[in-house]
Amino acid sequence: xxxxxxxxxxxxxxxxxxxxxxxxxxxxxxxxxxxxxxxxxxxxxxxxxxxxxxxxxxxxxxxxxxxxxxxxxxxxxxxxxxxxxxxxxxxxxxxxxxxxxxxxxxxxxxxxxxxxxxxxxxxxxxxxxxxxxxxxxxxxxxxxxxxxxxxxxxxxxxxxxxxxxxxxxxxxxxxxxxxxxxxxxxxxxxxxxxxxxxxxxxxxxxxxxxxxxxxxxxxxxxxxxxxxxxxxxxxxxxxxxxxxxxxxxxxxxxxxxxxxxxxxxxxxxxxxxxxxxxxxxxxxxxxxxxxxxxxxxxxxxxxxxxxxxxxxxxxxxxxxxxxxxxxxxxxxxxxxxxxxxxxxxxxxxxxxxxx
Numbered sequence: 001x002x003x004x005x006x007x008x009x010x011x012x013x014x015x016x017x018x019x020x021x022x023x024x025x026x027x028x029x030x031x032x033x034x035x036x037x038x039x040x041x042x043x044x045x046x047x048x049x050x051x052x053x054x055x056x057x058x059x060x061x062x063x064x065x066x067x068x069x070x071x072x073x074x075x076x077x078x079x080x081x082x083x084x085x086x087x088x089x090x091x092x093x094x095x096x097x098x099x100x101x102x103x104x105x106x107x108x109x110x111x112x113x114x115x116x117x118x119x120x121x122x123x124x125x126x127x128x129x130x131x132x133x134x135x136x137x138x139x140x141x142x143x144x145x146x147x148x149x150x151x152x153x154x155x156x157x158x159x160x161x162x163x164x165x166x167x168x169x170x171x172x173x174x175x176x177x178x179x180x181x182x183x184x185x186x187x188x189x190x191x192x193x194x195x196x197x198x199x200x201x202x203x204x205x206x207x208x209x210x211x212x213x214x215x216x217x218x219x220x221x222x223x224x225x226x227x228x229x230x231x232x233x234x235x236x237x238x239x240x241x242x243x244x245x246x247x248x249x250x251x252x253x254x255x256x257x258x259x260x261x262x263x264x265x266x267x268x269x270x271x272x273x274x275x276x277x278x279x280x281x282x283x284x285x286x287x288x289x290x291x292x293x294x295x296x297x298x299x300x301x302x303x304x305x306x307x308x309x310x311x312x313x314x315x316x317x318x319x320x321x322x323x324x325x326x327x328x329x330x331x332x333x334x335x336x337x338x339x340x341x342x343x344x345x346x347x348x349x350x351x352x353x354x355x
Contacts, residue, residue: 002317002331007338011306015346019299022350027283028292029266035278038261040296044240045194045289046233046259048247049201049211050159051088052286054176056248056268058092061158062173064149072102074170078163079104080122081129086270087249089161092174114251115202115225117162125166131202132162132171133223139164146171154206181287183215188290192297196240200229202251229255246289248273263289299349306342313338 016033023030030036047053063071079097082090083104097104105123112118117130119138128138132150135142146162146169153160153173163170186197199220201208208222221232229245233255236243245252245259248269256262257276264277267284274280281288317334320326326334 001328001335002321002326003314004335005310005314006335007310007313007342008307010339011310011342011346012303014343015299015303015306015349018346018349019295023292023295026288026291027281027285028288029280029282031278031280035261036296036299038242039244039279039293040300042242042244042260042293043194044196044198044236044242045189045244045246045293046198046200046236047217048245048249048252049199049203049208050176051248051268052246052265053182053199053211053215054178056088056176056265058088058159058174058176060092060096060172061175062153062171064153064171064173066170067168069165069168069170072100074163074165074172075100076102076105077122077125077127077165078129078172080107081110081118081120081127083107085118086268088176088268089159089172089174093172115227127163127165129161129163129172131223132160132204135162135164135169139167139169141167142169145169150204151206154204157207157210159203159207178211178214179286181285185287185290186215186217188287189293192290192293194293196236198232198236200224200232200245200255226251226254230258233259244289244293246286247277263292295349302346302349306345309345310338310342 016036019036020030020033050056063074065071065074075097078093082093107120107122110120116134117128119128135146149171150160159174161172163172189197196218199208199212199217201222202224203222205222208220212220233243233245242260244261244263245255246263247256248265250270250272253272253276256264256273261279262277263279263281264274265284266274266280266282313334317331321331
């Protein structure tokens, strides 16, 4: 009776069930206790930029046109391609069209390439929109002028998106703001023992550098394609062990699936990102990443307490039982009592602590 491992068996699952329930109350969807265990021992956290460290409420602030193409015309063509996309830049284009009462043009032969952009035939015109670094693939004669125009926007801290209309290069300039709680979240993670906090973004070096400096990150990597983010996660894992990645977009999905724990921003995040992630922040609060890490560490601590107590009770009672000096009623009370204490200790995790 005293050697029965009831308390030992329930020490871990009850704690993780209570922890998952508490996280759900806060709006954090955890898809399994094993993910909390990894978060608790993680030493490195990587963040996407747009829609994660920044608000994702990007504003279109400039349309740089050439060769007789008007701003409204360029915006209509861009809106035709971006109308069905959930990317923050696409949403900014769609909002700008509504503000100007523009109707998107008809689209045919639509093609999308993650990390590069999207192309289509719009009202008989060949249109591509995507990363400025890919202009040469779609307009070989763009030359240094296009590179200089993109660089000008970036020096101003704006995100530039390129558009090629029948060979003519147009630029859309966007502006985003860092989330109010992003700096607080990073400070808390660092105070809770995270050794390395890095930003992985597909945006340009200059824009990424400004955000990284503002948030005092340990490092950043810019101009990354989806496969580059996979490689970055692998390098962090080799150096620091378990890696937590926080992202929200389609381009983040492969890296979210590849990280030891992927955390998706749920309010505006892409469906594929939430599907690939192990944890989803349904309320879209960046500060919940720091709360989750603290909650996971507290859970791991309570599991250790439970295991220590269960093993100690079994060991002590077994010694007395082997000596024949423990009555059966006392053995039963000791066995059942330790089981109840372990369960009650685990249920303390149902209380969510606000940070």
